[in-house]
Amino acid sequence: MSTTSPVPEPTPEDISRGLAEIERHLIASAPTAPVPRDAVERVEPVGEPWSGQTRRVQRLRAEVAEAHQLAALQADDAPLLLDTPKVRKRRKAAHEAARLHALAQDPAMRAWQADRMRRVLVTAALVSLALALGWSTAGVQSFAADGAPQWSPGWLFAWFVEPFMSLALLVVVGARAYLGTRGTPLNDPKLVRIEYLFLGLTLGMNAWPHLPGVADDFSVSRLVLHVLGPIVAVAIVTALPIILAAFTNLDHDPHRGGLTGLTYSANTHDPVRAPAPEIAHLIARARTLIATGELPANPSAYRLQRILRCGMDDARAVRDALADPS
Template sequence: MTTMIPASSPEPSGEDIARGLAALELAANDHPEVETQTVELFETAEPTGETKRVAELRAEVAEAHRLAVLQDDDTPLLLESDKVRKMRRKAAEAARLHELAQDPMVRAYKAAKMRRLFVGVLVSALVLALSWSTAGVQAFAADGAKAWTAAWLFAWLVEPFISLALLGVVGSRAYLAVQGTPLTGEAETVTKRIEWLFLGLSLGMNAYPYLPGIAAPFELHRLVLHVLGPIVAVAVVLYLPVLLRGFTDLNFGTGEASAEGPHKGGTPGAYRENARTPYPRTPPVRTPNIEALAARVRALIAAGELAPDPGIHKIRAALKPMPCSTDTARAIKNAL
């Protein structure tokens, strides 16, 4: 305990000082732990050292610990990126297109599309080849007539009417082959003779003026150029029915057609087991009820909506939107 001495009090004497020191010594003897704690506090106290560098390092260490924990989590690796999703979408689309391409209806559609393409190319080549030979035939038929005279003008008609006749014969034979009733026997022989006659006339009239012994001087390249058109026409005429018959014989069903049927040797449905998701098989063909359809046509005739003796196309139009093929309409007409 500190004794406050007023400023106005007299200066302490030596006796007073001695008494004060004795009192302090007595107090220290009564509470020795106070002095010990005070000394220990001053001996062990150190500065904290919490500087800016220490705080930054502590934050960096704490961040590293948190990153180490988060890096062990593989969840971000399970997420799909935009590239992965795009590739997955393209792969799924390719798989579905592959599966769809094996469907019988799609295969039939593609075959019909390719048939139109090939027939168009071949017919175009045939028309160009016959047009190419027109000039040669005209020179042969004109026989030196002056330009724009009657003989010179009529000479231009020789090759066109031969070509039209040839195209008509070839086209009809090809159409019958596509419908599954190709010409056979004597009819096929006569038709082929007619085709060869027309082609021979065109080839002969083109080549004759340029044959050795006829042309003076003989030039091979001129002969080749003039016979090129008829030769191409012969090749197209011979191949076109074969091509159309081949497309007609394609089998887009299950490959179970009878060997005696019109589709023998067709492509079997061997893809079906490899498909990822089996597509439905071709539905069975339902036989139409001819009697019921004929009764409906009779009712339309009685109501005046159809003529008493309607044609096949009229019957098909009257039964729409019901499916009615040409064969079915023919059977209905026979039943009437």
């Protein structure tokens, strides 16, 4: 007969140890709850230096790194030294303006500009003269027809009166204009009288039928309209030689400051003051103007100064040289 030994009663320490083992077993065997995707997001690939960080942390880290780089670059003033497109455009315009100004001071350029302007003015004057004479054609035809029936020989031939007078006048004016542009003004008194003869005839034939006491129904406006063409023609014929003479006397060198210097010493024959080197040129010009009739045979010093555009002392010297042929 066997005997069993009694089982010892567990001590409080044994009970605590058993409860701890049961708790560990339950924790180890319990299922793991899934972590929400938006709570922690891993960044792939794992090998990158910022792997294991949340997207928010990565964005902030990138922002901080960008701020450090911008702060370092902002300290460099190199971009401020570069010209913007607007500055380049303005500098180019200023450089071009400076070169154009320098070119405008060149004597050759000034001569070319004066010649171009002179041609434009002569062309405009001749066109205006032709239009003014054409304007008076109807008035001259009415005067020349003298009441002839329409389409009759007298009525038809009356239309040719103004054209052949105008052509003759344009021959004289054109010749004077062309020679004036070549520095040889044609101021013969006979040609001047021929010009004013044709213009006077044109003016008279236009104005006569509309004068007070001649016209049945006088009207100032009708008279002005009919004399407008001849008056414009007279003005052009008078002004054109003066304009061309002024162009001929132009000095295209801005450094000389004119044809002659303005001199006003007390006595032309003062031995202290040497004669200007342009005196011989002025004497030759004065003799040419005397030959063409623009100056009288013995012009005064004042008139020589005004025509030759020189100083009074030079004008006196020219006057004395003209009075003394030796």
